[in-house]
Amino acid sequence: MTDLDIRVLDDAHYRAAHTLFRGTLHHGPAPDERWEVARTSYEPGRALGAFAGEELVGTAQSFPSRLAVPGGAVVPMAAVSRVGVRADWTRRGALTALQRAQLRGFREAGEVAATLRASEGVIYERFGYGVASRFREVRVVRAQARTRVPIAGRVRLVEAEPAGALIRSLFERLSPGRPGTIARWPGWWNLNVVDPGEGESQRFAVASGPDGDDGYAVFKVTPGSFETGSEKPTVLAVLDLWAASPRAWSDLWAFLLGIDLVGEVVAEGRPVDEPLEWLMVDRRAVRVTDVMDETWLRLVDVEAALSARAYRPGPSVVIGVRDRFLPENEGAYLVGSSGAARTSEAPDFVVDVDVLGAAYLGDVSFGAMAMAGRFAADRPDAVARADALFAVDQPPWCGTFF
Numbered sequence: 219m220t221d222l223d224i225r226v227l228d229d230a231h232y233r234a235a236h237t238l239f240r241g242t243l244h245h246g247p248a249p250d251e252r253w254e255v256a257r258t259s260y261e262p263g264r265a266l267g268a269f270a271g272e273e274l275v276g277t278a279q280s281f282p283s284r285l286a287v288p289g290g291a292v293v294p295m296a297a298v299s300r301v302g303v304r305a306d307w308t309r310r311g312a313l314t315a316l317q318r319a320q321l322r323g324f325r326e327a328g329e330v331a332a333t334l335r336a337s338e339g340v341i342y343e344r345f346g347y348g349v350a351s352r353f354r355e356v357r358v359v360r361a362q363a364r365t366r367v368p369i370a371g372r373v374r375l376v377e378a379e380p381a382g383a384l385i386r387s388l389f390e391r392l393s394p395g396r397p398g399t400i401a402r403w404p405g406w407w408n409l410n411v412v413d414p415g416e417g418e419s420q421r422f423a424v425a426s427g428p429d430g431d432d433g434y435a436v437f438k439v440t441p442g443s444f445e446t447g448s449e450k451p452t453v454l455a456v457l458d459l460w461a462a463s464p465r466a467w468s469d470l471w472a473f474l475l476g477i478d479l480v481g482e483v484v485a486e487g488r489p490v491d492e493p494l495e496w497l498m499v500d501r502r503a504v505r506v507t508d509v510m511d512e513t514w515l516r517l518v519d520v521e522a523a524l525s526a527r528a529y530r531p532g533p534s535v536v537i538g539v540r541d542r543f544l545p546e547n548e549g550a551y552l553v554g555s556s557g558a559a560r561t562s563e564a565p566d567f568v569v570d571v572d573v574l575g576a577a578y579l580g581d582v583s584f585g586a587m588a589m590a591g592r593f594a595a596d597r598p599d600a601v602a603r604a605d606a607l608f609a610v611d612q613p614p615w616c617g618t619f620f
């Protein structure tokens with residue numbers, strides 16, 4: 219491992235770190251006006267740099283957020299992003315050193331978990347992150363897409379200027395609760411909604427019912443051919459859609475699918491259980507074109523995380539945890555229907571912290587991971603007990619890309 223110095227960056231280094239990160243994703247530096255928006259997402263103490271001497275060669279950042287967990291509790295969470303190591307410094311331990319410092323910092327700051335979106339599937343497991351939620355991408359051929367239920371409430375288009383604040387307050391009211399959802403930070407809103415960049419002509423639709431506004435969709439239309447069946451159709455991309463009731467949800471979809479001169483409606487990042495097919499007269503109008511890993515979850519404080527979530531009724535289990543980066547998490551945890559706590563009892567089975575992170579929100583069972591050889595399950599009965607306790611009613615979903 220190379221001798222690198224990990225430092226907390228300050229204002230003087232933010233732009234260099236931003237440019238470095240963009241370079242690792244093969245983008246050029248942000249132009250001045252975009253940088254002015256991006257800088258609002260740099261918060262004191264949250265951007266790290268890896269230095270070789272005085273030269274910045276790698277960076278990792280985080281945003282302050284919160285994560286909803288099964289049972290409805292919300293825990294402090296660091297949303298990790300803008301991770302990059304300059305191409306002439308990769309595979310020399312820079313990310314490992316950044317991760318070590320970042321995780322230590324999260325732990326000391328009392329953050330219970332960290333989450334991220336991974337550019338590649340092979341990077342983060344070694345640091346204790348597991349895939350805790352998935353999303354799906356759907357494509358709907360509009361000519362085929364007739365919804366079973368007509369719009370029952372009202373859906374109105376809102377101009378960009380007032381939409382920013384309205385959408386934000388709706389999100390804050392509509393999103394909490396579902397396990398996996400997270401709080402969005404001011405910089406996220408600035409970059410994604412208030413000022414999404416030149417050429418990003420976002421549109422905003424708000425649904426309302428008897429009790430007022432109860433859903434919204436943010437979408438963008440990329441013009442192509444207007445001919446039905448064209449190889450290059452006009453595409454409407456659904457960027458964000460939240461609804462408080464089945465009526466608001468079906469009204470928004472019926473509205474989006476009813477917009478003229480659109481050939482295809484595409485939505486990335488939707489919940490795996492969204493019943494869009496069931497809304498259609500012809501379910502084959504909806505094609506699922508991808509199912510991807512969404513939330514990579516790292517339990518930073520295992521005891522606090524296990525205590526925060528609710529469990530189903532059933533006999534208890536003792537789970538052993540291994541954690542190379544935060545050894546204070548190592549040990550055994552007694553999990554039962556009334557809660558979880560550290561124990562001196564012998565574990566029924568032992569998992570690495572990334573496996574526990576993957577199972578934590580209930581998206582994948584311990585049984586499935588044992589089957590895939592992710593840990594030794596000498597006591598299948600204990601694994602079955604853990605799965606009964608960790609089971610959830612609804613698969614977790616985050617719905618916020620960062």
Ligand SMILES: CC(=O)SCCNC(=O)CCNC(=O)[C@H](O)C(C)(C)COP(=O)(O)OP(=O)(O)OC[C@H]1O[C@@H](n2cnc3c(N)ncnc32)[C@H](O)[C@@H]1OP(=O)(O)O
Pocket residue numbers: 242243276298299300301302303304307308309310311312313314315334335336337338340341344
């Ligand atoms: C949350 C986000 O921001 S996602 C965006 C992540 N950034 C990118 O994808 C940008 C392009 N890639 C990069 O900048 C770098 O390759 C990084 C940040 C992914 C990795 O940085 P590095 O400094 O090379 O990682 P480091 O040297 O600490 O590697 C640690 C281990 O992970 C492995 N590893 C790291 N990245 C990769 C990769 N992309 N593919 C395969 N293995 C990898 C290394 O081989 C090493 O394995 P070892 O311990 O068995 O020797």
